[in-house]
Amino acid sequence: MTATKKKIQFHDLHPKLESMRDEVFTGLSTHPKQLPAKYFYDQRGSALFDKITQLPEYYLTRCEISILQQYADDIARHIAPESILVEYGSGSSQKIKILLEAVQPAIYMPLDISKEHLLNSVNALATHFPDLAIHATCVDYSKPWKLPTLHDSHKPSIVGFFPGSSIGNFEPRRAIELLQRIHDAQGIGSNLLMGIDLLKDIKVLHAAYNDEQKITAQFNLNILHHINRELHGNITVDYFSHCAFFNPKHSRMEMHLTSNLDQIAHISGKAFHFRMNENIHTENSYKYSLNSFEQLVRIAGFKVDAIWSDDQQQFAIVNLHA
Ligand code: AVI
Numbered sequence: 001m002t003a004t005k006k007k008i009q010f011h012d013l014h015p016k017l018e019s020m021r022d023e024v025f026t027g028l029s030t031h032p033k034q035l036p037a038k039y040f041y042d043q044r045g046s047a048l049f050d051k052i053t054q055l056p057e058y059y060l061t062r063c064e065i066s067i068l069q070q071y072a073d074d075i076a077r078h079i080a081p082e083s084i085l086v087e088y089g090s091g092s093s094q095k096i097k098i099l100l101e102a103v104q105p106a107i108y109m110p111l112d113i114s115k116e117h118l119l120n121s122v123n124a125l126a127t128h129f130p131d132l133a134i135h136a137t138c139v140d141y142s143k144p145w146k147l148p149t150l151h152d153s154h155k156p157s158i159v160g161f162f163p164g165s166s167i168g169n170f171e172p173r174r175a176i177e178l179l180q181r182i183h184d185a186q187g188i189g190s191n192l193l194m195g196i197d198l199l200k201d202i203k204v205l206h207a208a209y210n211d212e213q214k215i216t217a218q219f220n221l222n223i224l225h226h227i228n229r230e231l232h233g234n235i236t237v238d239y240f241s242h243c244a245f246f247n248p249k250h251s252r253m254e255m256h257l258t259s260n261l262d263q264i265a266h267i268s269g270k271a272f273h274f275r276m277n278e279n280i281h282t283e284n285s286y287k288y289s290l291n292s293f294e295q296l297v298r299i300a301g302f303k304v305d306a307i308w309s310d311d312q313q314q315f316a317i318v319n320l321h322a
Contacts, residue, residue, distance in 0.1 A: 015140035063315035072102035080157040158190040165197035179300030209244035217242035233267040255283040
């Protein structure tokens, strides 16, 4: 453990990074072809995602922020004072600022797999909250993990914050495993605040993933640029098109990249064949009803304690009790 600033402690739990080459090769060799959504997020992909969150069609971020603004004090009343606030993925500073101001935790502990991203965001946050004790922790929380020991004499209560409907990007089986891990790591009696995107009119969902400015299309196609750069690929990105639709059977938005023609591309010297109209499945974004979400979290050992939503019930922040 090294101290980077007076109030910032850094814990490196040394997440093991999977080989991008292995994952891309496996994904493009299966039928139907698929790619892990985490490879959207190189520097350009993260900047494109930031743009998505500001699009008129992408209601998710706006809804979640407005729920936080409207109910922050009530949310804080559901959380024990002097708690440790653990954020899963150090994401939007706007959301965490609202929560930190309302909850006033003893310690803020953001968890992220990327050391660089983590340090950049905590340094910016520390300027805004100079007295806040921050324990930035570099970890892959989708694998088994333990909260770092804080050598504190009393045992503070733990509240997790998992915003942005990020849980929606996990298949339900994987979402349950992840929630079980969080349950194990945080312990009985802890809380978990989650942002979830609710099932709604398909037209609204369709527009959110097919925006007029085509930023989501650029975000989806960026995975191919990322592969070209990192894995010495020669994929012609223009030969693929963005495709996003609602799959009612699985209650999820799906994103795919469709090959516009019959083509062969090389990645790290290996040839991959894409038939005309063949899809590469790049992302799932599950949409839950409050009932289906309650069932999912119950399997993982959590109970729903409170729900805050917007007037149109587009999005919800749910407080879970372990
Ligand atoms: C990060 N995640 C919750 C976003 C979503 O809506 O599933 C990623 C995204 N994909 C397309 N637009 C935004």
